[in-house]
Amino acid sequence: MSRALKEKIIKNVLFLFALVSIIVLALIIIFLFMEGVPIFGVVSLKGFLFGTEWYPTYDPPEFGIWPLIVGSIVVTFFSALIAVPLGVLSAIYIAELAPPLVKEIFKPVIELLAGLPSVVLGFFGMAILAPWLQQTFDLPTGLNILNASLILALMAIPTISSIAEDALYSVPQEFKEASYALGATPFETVTKVVVPAALSGISTAVILGMARAIGETMVVLMVAGGAAAIPESIFDSVRPMPASIAAEMGEAPFRSDHYHALFATGIVLFFMTLGFNLFADYISHKFKEVGSATL
Amino acid sequence: MKWRYFKQTCFFIIVRMSAFVIALSIGAFLVYIAVKGIGAISWEFLTEKPYDSMTKGGIMPAILGTFYLTAGAILLALPLGVVSAIYLTEYAKQGPMVRTIRIGINCLAGVPSIVFGLFGLGLFVVFLKLGSCILSGALTLGFLILPTIIGASEEALKAVPQTFREASLGLGVSKWQTTQRIVLPNALPGIMTGSILGIGRAAGETAAIMFTAAAFFTAKLPSSVFDEVMALPYHVYVLATAGTHIEETRPLQFGTVLVLVALVLGVDLIAIIMRSYVRKKKRW
Numbered sequence: 271m272s273r274a275l276k277e278k279i280i281k282n283v284l285f286l287f288a289l290v291s292i293i294v295l296a297l298i299i300i301f302l303f304m305e306g307v308p309i310f311g312v313v314s315l316k317g318f319l320f321g322t323e324w325y326p327t328y329d330p331p332e333f334g335i336w337p338l339i340v341g342s343i344v345v346t347f348f349s350a351l352i353a354v355p356l357g358v359l360s361a362i363y364i365a366e367l368a369p370p371l372v373k374e375i376f377k378p379v380i381e382l383l384a385g386l387p388s389v390v391l392g393f394f395g396m397a398i399l400a401p402w403l404q405q406t407f408d409l410p411t412g413l414n415i416l417n418a419s420l421i422l423a424l425m426a427i428p429t430i431s432s433i434a435e436d437a438l439y440s441v442p443q444e445f446k447e448a449s450y451a452l453g454a455t456p457f458e459t460v461t462k463v464v465v466p467a468a469l470s471g472i473s474t475a476v477i478l479g480m481a482r483a484i485g486e487t488m489v490v491l492m493v494a495g496g497a498a499a500i501p502e503s504i505f506d507s508v509r510p511m512p513a514s515i516a517a518e519m520g521e522a523p524f525r526s527d528h529y530h531a532l533f534a535t536g537i538v539l540f541f542m543t544l545g546f547n548l549f550a551d552y553i554s555h556k557f558k559e560v561g562s563a564t565l
Numbered sequence: 566m567k568w569r570y571f572k573q574t575c576f577f578i579i580v581r582m583s584a585f586v587i588a589l590s591i592g593a594f595l596v597y598i599a600v601k602g603i604g605a606i607s608w609e610f611l612t613e614k615p616y617d618s619m620t621k622g623g624i625m626p627a628i629l630g631t632f633y634l635t636a637g638a639i640l641l642a643l644p645l646g647v648v649s650a651i652y653l654t655e656y657a658k659q660g661p662m663v664r665t666i667r668i669g670i671n672c673l674a675g676v677p678s679i680v681f682g683l684f685g686l687g688l689f690v691v692f693l694k695l696g697s698c699i700l701s702g703a704l705t706l707g708f709l710i711l712p713t714i715i716g717a718s719e720e721a722l723k724a725v726p727q728t729f730r731e732a733s734l735g736l737g738v739s740k741w742q743t744t745q746r747i748v749l750p751n752a753l754p755g756i757m758t759g760s761i762l763g764i765g766r767a768a769g770e771t772a773a774i775m776f777t778a779a780a781f782f783t784a785k786l787p788s789s790v791f792d793e794v795m796a797l798p799y800h801v802y803v804l805a806t807a808g809t810h811i812e813e814t815r816p817l818q819f820g821t822v823l824v825l826v827a828l829v830l831g832v833d834l835i836a837i838i839m840r841s842y843v844r845k846k847k848r849w
Contacts, residue, residue, distance in 0.1 A: 285656070287649050291670045294673060298684045300680075359580045359584070360571060376584065382834070385762070385833040387769025388772075389801050390826055396806075401676050427587060456573060457573030485678070485680070487678055488802065516772055520776070533687070540680050543677055546675065
């Protein structure tokens with residue numbers, strides 16, 4: 271076999287392997303639809319998405335996932351309220367303020383937080399945070415939106431912090447020097463030069479952090495309380511989409527309407543996170559700065 | 566003039582405080598888990614099976630199950646991920662195709678683990694009729710950590726200086742041989758670091774194995790890849806939420822959590838230390 275031919279074959283085999291990720295993504299979509307679409311023979315798409323009653327085991331059952339969607343959005347929103355400032359500010363600390371030794375320690379610590387299994391954080395929320403919240407605020411249950419948001423924030427912080435830190439770090443040194451040369455204080459340099467220059471990276475970080483929070487399962491399954499109703503305060507229980515799927519799939523009879531409805535919930539969840547990810551990808555490419563010359 | 570510096574001082578205090586709050590919560594969390602869990606840990610706890618409807622005994626089957634699932638996942642994801650990364654960094658020409666593959670990898674990385682669980686249930690458990698077993702779970706976890714491995718391998722391959730490749734190609738060595746003998750060995754430490762992080766992720770994953778592999782309780786240890794297994798993360802979930810003895814088994818729960826955290830963070834810590842060692846030892 272000639273060498274050129276051999277190289278060509280190798281290249282094409284490698285290409286096939288590189289396609290595996292796309293194939294898996296396609297298979298995920300195919301199987302979600304295959305198992306999820308039959309529910310739309312029972313309930314309309316509008317009734318499924320915006321129906322406010324989720325009673326899959328009643329007779330007759332109700333398959334409206336609006337309370338679940340609201341639950342997901344609410345916990346993600348409140349966790350973002352906590353995680354975005356903490357994540358971005360800690361990124362500023364690591365990139366701009368921290369002495370080298372502190373930086374050396376703090377970065378791996380954030381990485382360790384990212385590696386903590388979600389079930390452990392869920393357990394923490396359930397066994398420690400919930401009783402504390404219940405006592406402190408005198409609530410019927412400590413498993414509620416507040417608890418879930420706090421724990422989800424803890425999961426989103428490392429994502430936000432590490433991506434935002436990369437963005438801040440890659441702002442060219444010349445920018446800062448120019449700013450100092452004009453007589454700006456370090457504070458003015460950070461807030462008016464460094465952060466605006468890294469804004470696309472910081473936005474990507476925030477979106478990916480929220481995507482992580484909305485798709486997170488074990489935390490919301492264990493600490494969100496599980497009530498499939500539209501919440502009225504942050505001390506109410508909710509049942510976000512991942513929690514509903516995880517909790518009910520075990521009991522749903524194989525290929526029953528309930529089973530199909532849970533897969534259809536998976537489709538909604540999948541496309542929500544896909545949207546977040548594509549948006550993040552778009553922002554990071556559209557506003558990519560390749561050096562000081564592009565700004 | 567004073568006002569400018571006052572603003573700066575305030576802002577920097579807030580920045581330092583937020584870093585401090587994060588560090589404090591991680592520290593408090595780890596110390597709390599360690600203190601509460603250490604009492605439950607004993608040789609028996611690590612080597613015995615649970616009994617009396619899981620209110621007594623140890624967690625050995627769950628440790629073993631997590632080991633099997635993680636090993637299976639890495640066996641699938643490591644070769645696939647490294648080869649994908651080699652194509653993307655060494656062979657591919659930038660263009661719409663590569664851009665599509667990259668977007669695909671990013672999107673796969675963002676798929677929620679519960680959706681991976683549904684995918685594993687639909688494809689492996691139901692469609693391929695494997696049932697809920699080690700094989701289904703390991704395959705699901707393997708695809709879940711694939712983007713992590715690809716990302717880490719790409720980074721490691723890119724870090725190998727271009728001059729190495731040029732020197733080899735200049736001697737008349739073919740591209741594949743260059744990749745195999747020059748680029749890969751130099752990228753190996755970086756690839757291994759990434760894989761270890763993948764192992765940590767797979768070992769702690771719960772939602773993806775709930776419907777594909779994990780069992781509430783198994784009377785026997787698994788004898789083939791077609792058996793259901795207990796797994797540490799799922800065991801934590803089961804002990805904490807199901808059954809009538811939740812308060813009674815709290816010590817067991819804290820013990821299991823401590824073992825899981827120690828396992829996952831231990832694995833991650835090895836990767837982090839290895840990475841800083843490799844960076845310091847770099848000869849170029």
